Amino acid sequence: MTPLLAIRGMVKRYRNPGFTGLVGRRSEAAVDGVDLEVQPGESVGLIGESGSGKTTLVRAALGLLDFEQGEVELLGHPLRGLSKGQLRGLRGRCQLMLQSPDASLNPGLSVLEHLLESARLHRPQADAGEVVADFAERVGISHRLAGLPYELSGGEKRRVGIARLLIADPHLTVADEPTAGLDAALKAEITDLLLATRSPERGHLFISHDIPLIAYACQRVAVMYAGRVVEELPVSAIGAVQHHPYTSALLQAAGFAVDCPPALAAAPAGRGLPGCCYLGPCPLALPCCSQQAPELRALADADGPGQHRVACHHVAPGVSP
Template sequence: MTSTSPETSHVGVDSSTPTWPVLSITDLVVEHRREKTRDLFRAVGGVSLTMQPGDTLGVVGESGSGKTTLAMAATGLGPRTSGRIELLGRDLDTLGKRQLRALRPEVQVVFQDPHGSLDPRQSVRSGFRELRKLQPKRTSWISDTALLEKVRLGPEMLNRYPHQLSGGQAQRVCIARALLMRPRLIVADEPTSGLDVSVQADVLDLLRESLADSGASMLFISHDLAVVQNLCSHVMVMLHGEVVEAGPTASVLSAPRHDYTRKLLDAMPGARWREKQ
């Protein structure tokens, strides 16, 4: 596939929603240089998508298909070669530094490696304190202990440093930090892939509950279609930097149109579409 058709690349379209989309991407291209040859290649090759408020979009695809590159460009945190990005109704190209900074708290990113995203010199409490100092009004809605309760951690965690937290606890702290900002969009880049299977399920439940509670939208990156099926209202399948299929999760998974999606489904035990054959 050399380009994505608007029919398959726009997900979550709901014309009855009165507000602007949470995220709208048009023809996004991100080029990187190959390490050895130094020639340019398209890590993301012309992706378009629209996320409406409340959408949970799962982006799936094999390693190197451009998922992280897409997410970083979409949030303005990573490079973009061409294409237009509107985040919470604002065109990133028209925003000045101050406006962009004002938008930051609304969009929170949760990364795969929780320990890597926490400052090792900062206790959980001082980490929260720093965020509260940066955004006093936005963060005054909840106490530290109530926030920890939301991610099912006890108050004793406040005094812990990252090295004193398990992977699952550290990821919960990262999610708590994201929730503290009351974001309208959470971007979660394989947030559970570094965790034990049982802990993964807990953290995913937690994310689901938090979204239901806060009404935030989520761009959820994963290579696990089963997780996306459980968590996401919409799914977008990427291959070599391009979208091969996108739409409501139930429709895409029950009637996949692209060979690659079928291949992903084949690898998923008990896949619905196969049961229908």
């Protein structure tokens, strides 16, 4: 089966402005050798601390940012080989819901104008007015069609974004913190609206700090720390297997009962150093952890071979699969 999204070995560095503001130096990698796939029919969650590189990863994967190393295939097409026109065509089928709902709204256009624009672009054969009426109703924004973005609440802006996404009917939906800042009831409603597009051909990648929401919406989850994926596992295995110590700390903070000593209050080793990126806070660190960065290695748990992978010398020692 061709993955909807396949990221292999991606490295992305931002350029730091130099003293003069003219000569930039590449900083440590924001994304540091990440592999990630979304298969048709699958919803994948991406979690990890603020600044771990989640937004950078998905923006680069959808061709919105250059990256230095690695390969991306979108709906089976290698990103690097695509012309601008081909990329534009593919983007219609791979939609990104941005982390900030304001960033994707034009301040001078009303809700109606935003939705009409999407209807004309993605459903040219249909009556744009009917499409807008239908989708505005589905997402509960019909009463605000005349509103401008600055007049809308955070939840209403998200509803506009979701209506546009549903009109586009993409194969791959990437939602970057789609429920951030919303109350619990609205979170559930917005998530269900996004999941309404689930089908065997379509896939979702959800970025969120809300682990219960990821557990509700996804089958598989990848955990990022300091630009790397440190663990990847089926959602059903959360709390039931031995986790990367960073995942354990995240799960403990979210109220899950996991078996791992708490993280230390030390600073992380940082990006770009030879050892493990989680060395400083790690309660399980071994001498080798300061020398060699651990690779993602498969663990043999109940969910089957290759389903649970951890980058940790303590939890998953041994040879890479």
